[in-house]
Amino acid sequence: MAQGLPDAVSTDNPVFRAYLFYCGILILKMMLMTILTARQRIKHKAFANEEDAKNLKVKVRVDENVERVRRAHLNDVENIPLFFVGAFIYTLTNPSEYVAKSLFLAYTVARIVHTFVYAVYVVPQPARMLSFAAGNFIMSYMVIKGLINFA
Amino acid sequence: MAQGLPDAVSTDNPVFRAYLFYCGILILKMMLMTILTARQRIKHKAFANEEDAKNLKVKVRVDENVERVRRAHLNDVENIPLFFVGAFIYTLTNPSEYVAKSLFLAYTVARIVHTFVYAVYVVPQPARMLSFAAGNFIMSYMVIKGLINFA
Amino acid sequence: MAQGLPDAVSTDNPVFRAYLFYCGILILKMMLMTILTARQRIKHKAFANEEDAKNLKVKVRVDENVERVRRAHLNDVENIPLFFVGAFIYTLTNPSEYVAKSLFLAYTVARIVHTFVYAVYVVPQPARMLSFAAGNFIMSYMVIKGLINFA
Numbered sequence: 001m002a003q004g005l006p007d008a009v010s011t012d013n014p015v016f017r018a019y020l021f022y023c024g025i026l027i028l029k030m031m032l033m034t035i036l037t038a039r040q041r042i043k044h045k046a047f048a049n050e051e052d053a054k055n056l057k058v059k060v061r062v063d064e065n066v067e068r069v070r071r072a073h074l075n076d077v078e079n080i081p082l083f084f085v086g087a088f089i090y091t092l093t094n095p096s097e098y099v100a101k102s103l104f105l106a107y108t109v110a111r112i113v114h115t116f117v118y119a120v121y122v123v124p125q126p127a128r129m130l131s132f133a134a135g136n137f138i139m140s141y142m143v144i145k146g147l148i149n150f151a
Numbered sequence: 152m153a154q155g156l157p158d159a160v161s162t163d164n165p166v167f168r169a170y171l172f173y174c175g176i177l178i179l180k181m182m183l184m185t186i187l188t189a190r191q192r193i194k195h196k197a198f199a200n201e202e203d204a205k206n207l208k209v210k211v212r213v214d215e216n217v218e219r220v221r222r223a224h225l226n227d228v229e230n231i232p233l234f235f236v237g238a239f240i241y242t243l244t245n246p247s248e249y250v251a252k253s254l255f256l257a258y259t260v261a262r263i264v265h266t267f268v269y270a271v272y273v274v275p276q277p278a279r280m281l282s283f284a285a286g287n288f289i290m291s292y293m294v295i296k297g298l299i300n301f302a
Numbered sequence: 303m304a305q306g307l308p309d310a311v312s313t314d315n316p317v318f319r320a321y322l323f324y325c326g327i328l329i330l331k332m333m334l335m336t337i338l339t340a341r342q343r344i345k346h347k348a349f350a351n352e353e354d355a356k357n358l359k360v361k362v363r364v365d366e367n368v369e370r371v372r373r374a375h376l377n378d379v380e381n382i383p384l385f386f387v388g389a390f391i392y393t394l395t396n397p398s399e400y401v402a403k404s405l406f407l408a409y410t411v412a413r414i415v416h417t418f419v420y421a422v423y424v425v426p427q428p429a430r431m432l433s434f435a436a437g438n439f440i441m442s443y444m445v446i447k448g449l450i451n452f453a
C-alpha cells in the first residue's frame with residue numbers, strides 16, 4: 001500500500017514537485033498551440049468566423065495548414081489532460097524518485113516532439129507515430145501502476 | 152463544513168482511493184478511443200494527413216465511420232476531464248463512502264455505455280441520450296454539493 | 303519555498319476553497335455548452351448523426367449556428383482543463399488570498415464573457431479576442447509562478 005497522502009502530496013516530496021513542474025511546462029506548451037494556429041490563420045488568411053474574416057476582407061475558408069495545427073492541438077487536448085490526472089495517481093503510488101522524474105520528462109519531450117513533427121516541421125512517418133506511442137506507453141504504465149495500488 | 156484535507160486527501164480514505172481508481176479506468180477508456188479511431192481509419196482507408204494516406208497509396212478523405220468514433224471521442228474529451236475535477240471536489244465534501252463509490256461506478260459505466268452505443272454497436276436513440284444524461288446528472292449532483300460546501 | 307501541502311491543500315485554506323469553488327462554476331459553465339449546442343441543433347434541424355436526424359425526418363447536415371457554439375465549446379475544452387491544473391499549481395505557491403481570489407474570479411468571468419460574445423450574442427471583435435487574452439494572461443502568470451516555485 002502507498003504511503004499516506006500527507007507525505008505524498010507535499011511540496012516537500014520531490015516527485016510531487018516534479019509532477020507540478022512538468023504539468024506547468026505542458027500547460028505552456030498547450031497554450032502555444034493557440035499562437036501556432038493564429039499564425040497559420042493570418043498567414044493563409046483562413047478564418048473560421050465571419051467577424052474575423054471580415055477584418056481582412058476575405059471569406060471564411062478552411063486551409064490545410066491551419067487544420068494540421070488544429071489536429072495537433074486536438075491531439076494534445078485528447079491526451080495531456082490524461083497526464084495531469086494519471087501522473088498524479090502515479091505520484092501517490094510512492095514511485096522511485098529517479099524513475100518518476102524520468103517518466104515525466106520523457107512524456108513531456110514525447111509530446112513536444114509530437115507537435116513538432118506534426119505541425120511545425122512535417123517529418124515522414126513513423127516520427128509522429130513513435131512520439132505518440134512513447135507518450136501512451138508511459139501513460140499506460142503510470143495508470144496501471146495506480147490501478148494496482150488503489151483497486 | 153468538510154473535514155480538513157489531511158484526512159480527505161489521503162490514500163487511507165476509501166473514497167479518495169475509489170476516486171483514484173475510477174479516474175484510472177476512465178483514462179484507459181479514453182486511450183482506447185485512439186485505437187478505435189485508428190482501426191476505422193485503416194479499415195476504411197480514410198486518413199486525415201497526406202503522409203499517412205501516402206503510405207497506403209490513397210487520398211486524404213473523410214469517412215463517416217471514422218467521424219462517428221471521433222465524435223464519441225470528442226464527447227469524452229468534453230466531459231471526462233470535468234469528472235476528474237468534479238469528483239475530486241465531491242470527495243472533499245466528506246460524502247458517504249457507499250454513495251460516493253456508487254456514483255463513481257455509475258458514472259464510469261454510463262460513459263462506457265455511451266461510447267458503446269455511439270461508436271461500437273450503434274443502438275437507436277434514446278440509448279445514447281440516456282447514457283449521456285446519466286453521466287451529466289451525476290456530475291451536476293457532485294459539483295453542486297461541492298459548490299454548497301466551498302462557497 | 304512554498305509551505306508544505308498539509309497546510310496548502312486543506313479545506314481550511316481559503317485559497318484552496320476558492321480554487322474548488324471556481325472549478326465547480328467552470329464545470330457547470332462547460333456542461334451548459336452541451337445544452338446550447340442541442341438548442342441550436344433542434345432550432346436549425348442540423349444533426350451530426352443519422353439516428354438523430356431520422357427522428358425529425360431530416361438529413362444530416364452542418365449548420366453555421368451549430369458550428370459556432372461548437373467552436374466556443376472546443377475553445378473551453380482547450381483552455382479550461384488547463385485552469386483546473388494551473389490554478390492548483392498556483393494555489394500551492396502560497397499566494398496572497400486577495401490576489402488568488404481575484405485571479406480565479408477574473409478568469410471565470412473572462413471565460414463566461416468569451417462564450418457569450420462568441421456564441422450567444424455575437425459582438426464584433428476585439429470582444430472575443432480580449433476575453434480570450436485575459437484568460438490566457440492570468441493562466442500564464444499562475445503557471446510561471448508555479449514553475450519558478452517548483453523548478
